[in-house]
Amino acid sequence: MSEQSRHRPAKPYRRPKKDPVRILAFEALRAVDERDAYANLVLPPLLKKAREKDDFDGRDAALATELVYGTLRRQGTYDAIIAACIDRPLREVDPPVLDVLALGAHQLLGTRIPTHAAVSASVELARVVLGDGRAKFVNAVLRKISQHDMDAWLEKVAPPYDEDAEDHLAVVHSHPRWVVSALWDSLGGGRAGIEDLLEADNERPEVTLVARPGRSTTGELTDLLGADSVLPGRWSPYAVRLAEGGEPGAIEAVRDGRAGVQDEGSQLVAIALADAPLEGSDERWLDGCAGPGGKAALLGALAAGRGASLLAAEKQPHRARLVERALAGNPGPYQVVAADGTRPPWREGVFDRVLVDVPCSGLGALRRRPEARWRRRPSDLEGFAPLQRELLREALKAVRVGGVVGYATCSPHLAETRVVVEDVLRGRGGPAVEAEWVDARPLMPGVPALGDGPDVQLWPHLHGTDAMYLALLRRTA
Secondary structure (H helix, E strand, C coil), rough: CCHHHHCCCCCCCCCCCCCCCHHHHHHHHHHHHHCCHHHHHHHHHHHHHHHHHCCCHHHHHHHHHHHHHHHHHHHHHHHHHHHHCCCCCHHCCHHHHHHHHHHHHCCCCCCCCHHHHHHHHHHHHHHHCCCCHHHHHHHHHHHHHHHCCCCHHHHCCHHHHCCCCHHHHHHCCCCCCHHHHHHHHCCCCHHHHHHHHHHHCCCCCEEEEEEEECCCCHHHHHHCCCCCCCCCCCCCCEEEECCCCCHHHCCCCHHHCCEEEEEHHHHHHHHHHHHCCCCCCCCEEEECCCCCCCHHHHHHHHHHCCEEEEEEECCCCHHCCCCHHHHHCCCCCCEECCCCCCCCCCCCCCCCEEEEEEECHHHHHHHCCCCCCHHCCCCHHHHHHHHHHHHHHHHHHHEEEEEEEEEEEECHHHHHHHHHHHHHCCCCCCCCCCCEEECCHCCCCCCCCCCCCCCCCCCCCHHCCCEEEEEEEEEEC
């Protein structure tokens, strides 16, 4: 060491800069990872708290939202890239460090944030939440990531399509391999269709509102929000789409329950059941799996317009309270009960229309809950299967002869859709209930690409909706 360097004054310590946007994004990712929370439930209260401070504005909220959802959607891709930049297995890296690295990778590869700003902001975040020592590791990894753009990285970390098509798609489009395989089986067709679907899963979904009949109209919502702020629904006569996203909770009609946030796929399911042809009485409707209440609120409004009543049942008491809140102010008669649809308290054969939107894997809503793709396992389907069959079987018992049951699920997985219906109709796993298919396609007028029927599978890339499934069945004996 030279005499000059020996006497050079030490560089003064600089405190890390606290960036409220990136700290909030990190906190949301930690909640998703540590508590198995969902981002759409964690993020709003964090944003609300942050907005109460004068230094957090709408642009900050938009950036925080993009960082959280973008990182979660592309987590599989970013993990593969990070793994290529470190000299240890990914599982040996502490999860908080991985979250900071993934946030940095998304800024570098998935946004227009300049490279220097993305790296420096991520290192500052690491200094705040991880400490100076691990911040150096973050800095080194992100500098390696910054040497290539996304396309170049995918060339490096994804196997060639011709060698392993499913693994290629899994890395490039950030879905677990088993999910890619299941979606491909359900969709059918070649490479183009599955790539379009996986890409759609990684796009930010529109915010869609439903104007509940008898309580609000799409015209009222358009006037309330301004014609420049909304787009008409694609398929549902009760839908409007927010052109620039925004905060639905700030809309007066949503706050007082006259309108709600509801994907058009869910609206179409409820409308199709309500419009299914029926002979005889049409006075008693049942929603057998009503929580959290979106479809029940629309069904209740449609029932009220025809002089019918709705019974909304939900097994979990706290979710039953959400149903009560959604139905509050409904113009027609309704009742909400906490009841198990597999052991129902109602008599058999008393309802004219029944909806069972069964618990499922949620693979149809990966746009809205991107973290679900990383949590679900193939074994989860085995757990849902007996429940789905029993709920459908009891729904068919609850409806009168000639009445209609709608079996719905927010999943395109064949094991949760058509296989369930066919098993129940054929008496697999329990007594058969005599019923016949009702073609659901004519009940979604104007909606293209509905397949060969009689059931309907909606798709994000074809219809701009969640991947909702609907089978309509009429009890025959």
